[in-house]
Amino acid sequence: MNMQDTICALATPSGTGAIALIRVSGKRSWNTVKDCFVSKRNTIIIPRTVYFGEFYHGETILDYVLVTYFKHPHSFTGEDMVEISCHGSVYIQKQIMEILIDKGCRCAKAGEFTMRAFLNGKMDLSQAEAIADVIASNSKASLELAMTNLRGGVSNVIKKLREQLLHFVSLLELELDFSEEDVEFADRQSMKQLMTDLHSEIEMLVHSFSTGNAVKNGFPVAIVGYPNAGKSTLLNTLLNEERAIVSEIPGTTRDTIEDTMIIDGQTFRFIDTAGIRKSQDEIEQYGIERTYQSIDKAMIVLYVIDALQMENTDNITQIDDILQTTNGNGKKWLIVANKSDLLQEQEKTKVKNKYKELEIVYLSAKYKTNIHILVNKLKEEIMSSTCKGDVLVSNVRHYEALKQSLDALQQAETAFDNHLPTDLIATDIRQVLYYLGEVVGDISNEEILDSIFSKFCIGK
Numbered sequence: 181m182n183m184q185d186t187i188c189a190l191a192t193p194s195g196t197g198a199i200a201l202i203r204v205s206g207k208r209s210w211n212t213v214k215d216c217f218v219s220k221r222n223t224i225i226i227p228r229t230v231y232f233g234e235f236y237h238g239e240t241i242l243d244y245v246l247v248t249y250f251k252h253p254h255s256f257t258g259e260d261m262v263e264i265s266c267h268g269s270v271y272i273q274k275q276i277m278e279i280l281i282d283k284g285c286r287c288a289k290a291g292e293f294t295m296r297a298f299l300n301g302k303m304d305l306s307q308a309e310a311i312a313d314v315i316a317s318n319s320k321a322s323l324e325l326a327m328t329n330l331r332g333g334v335s336n337v338i339k340k341l342r343e344q345l346l347h348f349v350s351l352l353e354l355e356l357d358f359s360e361e362d363v364e365f366a367d368r369q370s371m372k373q374l375m376t377d378l379h380s381e382i383e384m385l386v387h388s389f390s391t392g393n394a395v396k397n398g399f400p401v402a403i404v405g406y407p408n409a410g411k412s413t414l415l416n417t418l419l420n421e422e423r424a425i426v427s428e429i430p431g432t433t434r435d436t437i438e439d440t441m442i443i444d445g446q447t448f449r450f451i452d453t454a455g456i457r458k459s460q461d462e463i464e465q466y467g468i469e470r471t472y473q474s475i476d477k478a479m480i481v482l483y484v485i486d487a488l489q490m491e492n493t494d495n496i497t498q499i500d501d502i503l504q505t506t507n508g509n510g511k512k513w514l515i516v517a518n519k520s521d522l523l524q525e526q527e528k529t530k531v532k533n534k535y536k537e538l539e540i541v542y543l544s545a546k547y548k549t550n551i552h553i554l555v556n557k558l559k560e561e562i563m564s565s566t567c568k569g570d571v572l573v574s575n576v577r578h579y580e581a582l583k584q585s586l587d588a589l590q591q592a593e594t595a596f597d598n599h600l601p602t603d604l605i606a607t608d609i610r611q612v613l614y615y616l617g618e619v620v621g622d623i624s625n626e627e628i629l630d631s632i633f634s635k636f637c638i639g640k
Contacts, residue, residue, distance in 0.1 A: 182286075183296060183299060184206075184207070185206060185285075185286045186204065186205070186206030186207060186208040186209050186212060186284060186285050186286070187204070187205055187206055187285060187286050187287070187288035187292055187293070188202060188203065188204045188205075188277060188280045188281070188285040188286070188287065188288060189202070189203055189287060189288035189292075189293070189638050189639035190202055190273055190277065190638070190639050191203045191263075191639035191640065192268075192639075194270075194273075195270065196268055196269065196270055197268030198267075198268050199265055199266065199267060199268050200265070200266055200267070200268045200272070200273045201263060201264070201265050201639075202263070202264040202266065202273070202276055202277065202280075203261065203262070203263050203264075203288075203293060203639060204261065204262040204263075204264070204280060204285060205255070205256075205257045205259050205260070205261045205262075205288075205293060205296060206259055206260065206285075207259070207260060208260075208284060208285075209259070209260045209261055209262045210225075210249050210251075210260055210262055212262075212280060212283045212284060212285055213247065213249075213262045213264065213280075215283065216235055216236050216237075216279055216283075217231075217233055217234070217235055217236070217245070217247050217264075218233050218234050218236065219231045219232070219233040219247075220232050220233045220234070225249055227249050227250060227251040227254070228248065228249075228250055228251075228254065229248070229249075230246050230247070230248050231246070231247050231248070232244070232245075232246055233245065233247065235264070235266065235276065237275060237279060242272060242275055242276065242279075243266045243267055243269075243272045243276070244267075245264050245265060245266045246264070246265040247262060247263070247264055247265075248262065248263045249261075249262050250262070250263075253300070253302075256293065256297055256302065257293055257296040257297045257300060257302070258296065258297060258300030258301065258302045259296060259300065264276060287638075288638060288639065289633075289634075289638070290633065290634050290635070290636050290637065290638050291312075291632070291633030291634060291635070291636025291637070291638075291640065292633065293639065293640055294308050294311055294312075294633060294636055294640055295308070295629060295633045298621060298629075304332075304335045304339075304620040304621050304622075305619070305620055305621025305629075305632070306329060306334050306335040306338070306575070306578065306619055306620050306621070307329065307330055307331075307332060307335055308621075308632075308633075309329075309575055309577075309632060310326050310327075310329035310330035311330060311636075311640065312635060312636050312640075313325070313326035313329065313330075313396065313574070313575075314326040314327060314330060315637065315640065318442075318447065319398075319442050319445055319446060319447045320442075320444075320445025320446070321395050321445050321446040321447070321566070322395055322396050322397075322447065325392065325395050325396060325572060325574055326396075328571075328572075329574070333571050333572075334385075334571055334573060334575075334578060334619070335619070335620045337381070337385065337571050338616050338619050338620050339620060341378060341381060341382065341616055342613060342616050342617065342620075342622070344374060344378065345378065345609055345612055345613050345616070346613065348371060348374060348609060349606050349609045349610060349613065351371075352602050352605060352606040352609070353606055371596070372596060375589065375592060375593050375596065376593075378589060378612075379586070379589055379590070379593065382582055382585055382586045382589065383586060385571070385573050385582050386573070386579065386582050386583055386586060388570065388571065388572045388573050389572075389573045389574070389578075389579040389582075390479070391565055391566055391572055392572030392573045392574035393574055393576075393579075394479055395446070395566060395572060395574060396574040397447070397449070398440050398447035398448055398449035399446065399447070399448050399449065399479050399480065399562055400449045400451060400474075400477055400478045400479055400480075401448055401449065401450050401451065401478060401479070401480045401481075401482060401558065402451045402453060402471075402474040402475050402477075402478035402480070402481045402482065403415060403450060403451060403452050403453060403482045403484060404453050404456060404471055404474070404475060404481060404482070404483055404484070404502070405455065405456065405483050405484040405485055405498075405516075406455050406456060406485070406486070406489075406494075406495065406498065407454075407455030408455065408486070409455070409484040409485055409486050409489075409518055410484055410486070410518035410519060410545045410546070411452055411453065411455070411484045412437075412452050413518075413545040413546055414452075414482070414484055414516065414518065414545040415437065415439070415450055415452040416545075417545045417546075417548055417551055418441065418450055418551070418554075418555075419439055419441055419450070436451050436452065436453050436454070436467075436470050436471070436474055437451070437452040438450065438451045438452075443555060443558065443559060444559055446559075446562055448558065451474045451478065453467075453470065453471035453474050453475075454467030454468050454470065454471050455468075455471075456468055456471055456498060456502070472502075475502065475511075478511060479511060479512065479565070480511060480512045480513075480514070480558065480561055481511055481512070481513050481514070482514050482516050482554075483499055483502075483513065483514070483515050483516065483538075484516045484518050485515060485516065485517055485518065486518060486519055487517040487518060487519045487520040487522060487523040487542065488519060488522055488523065490517060490523075499515075499538070512561045513538050513539075514538070514539050514540075514541055514554070514557060515538050515539065515540040515541070516540075516541050516543065516554065517540055517541065517542045517543070518543060518544065518545050519544060519545075519546070520542035520543055520544055520549070520550070521544040521547060521549055523542070539557070541553055541554045541557060577618075577619075577632070578619050581615045581616070581618040581619050582615070582616075582619065584615040585611075585612045585615035585616050588608055588609075588611035588612045588614075588615060589608075589609075589612045591608045591611075592605055592608035592609050592611075592612065595608055
């Protein structure tokens with residue numbers, strides 16, 4: 181990819197619309213556009229000012245357009261850049277692109293504008309990736325998270341950690357330069373405390389990934405229980421559509437059914453699962469295995485139970501078994517007592533203590549009774565797990581790099597505690613710096629950059 185070329189691309193979705201935006205970036209961007217554009221009122225073009233005029237194809241007026249010229253470094257890419265707003269005719273868009281290419285521009289590749297912004301120091305790599313998250317956001321919560329990271333949420337923390345480590349390793353390497361004189365420039369007690377503090381901060385970032393990923397892609401909620409408890413009916417009621425097949429025949433749901441809904445700006449991924457029971461049916465057994473997999477992945481588990489069967493020891497035993505065979509204790513569990521319209525009030529009190537103090541929501545999925553109580557419980561749980569102001573990691577690449585940096589830091593701590601030579605400790609710290617640098621792009625290679633930016637839109 182030649183970063184010296186002048187590139188152009190359609191920045192708005194392809195197809196007919198009211199207007200379209202075409203971007204041009206590179207050294208020759210303004211010279212290319214000014215040959216085709218005549219302002220209606222101005223002969224001198226001032227950067228960062230919008231001008232109305234005629235866009236020509238040879239001697240013929242092709243369209244009336246708005247043109248804005250950005251002079252480097254005051255542009256998105258850090259290069260000279262021009263934005264052309266034209267009418268949204270597919271023909272006009274195509275003609276303007278062809279004219280620009282005929283005059284020496286090259287069609288931009290996916291993400292090339294943002295890559296140039298990164299390479300020209302307009303943003304770091306994690307902020308560049310946050311732009312893609314802003315574009316892909318489909319809820320208020322995912323947008324807020326993306327905007328936080330675009331403003332430097334994760335990268336500011338990483339840069340602070342790297343600064344502390346750089347100071348640390350520089351002192352160690354200074355000692356190596358004076359090794360024959362047997363002097364210590366770094367206070368060992370302070371260094372130990374620093375490594376402990378860094379370990380804690382990086383570990384918090386690693387652990388935040390499950391929440392950050394859920395905010396970005398939706399909080400997974402598994403709907404589980406015995407067959408015919410009303411799991412599919414509950415899913416249909418929550419989604420307000422007939423998403424899952426409902427039948428009186430036990431075992432109707434053979435595989436997981438997943439769909440999403442947005443509640444107060446947060447996306448929830450509801451997963452209706454096969455009923456858990458002993459079965460000789462091979463296909464049903466496979467569906468039950470998928471149910472346990474869904475429980476493992478879920479952050480919230482709704483155990484749906486027929487309210488009239490709440491005292492049945494099989495239900496209580498099944499919940500105990502699920503909690504023991506999965507990592508269920510690390511999740512939020514809610515007992516959903518379905519068909520509660522058939523249950524007397526005194527019966528609700530009677531069974532409460534049999535479920536190990538797990539919270540019980542009484543409702544009727546069929547008649548939509550008390551569904552709002554369940555929805556409020558879901559909102560409360562999400563609010564408690566996503567504290568405002570917390571920095572959340574939501575990018576898989578960042579998560580992997582942070583895990584590797586944590587492993588390297590643990591090696592450094594072990595080397596320090598075992599009084600290993602200074603050069604070995606410094607080497608481990610350099611590895612931590614390397615992996616943290618990968619997050620913000622201080623350490624990167626062309627293959628990684630191509631992989632990241634290839635997922636962007638063309639024109640962004």
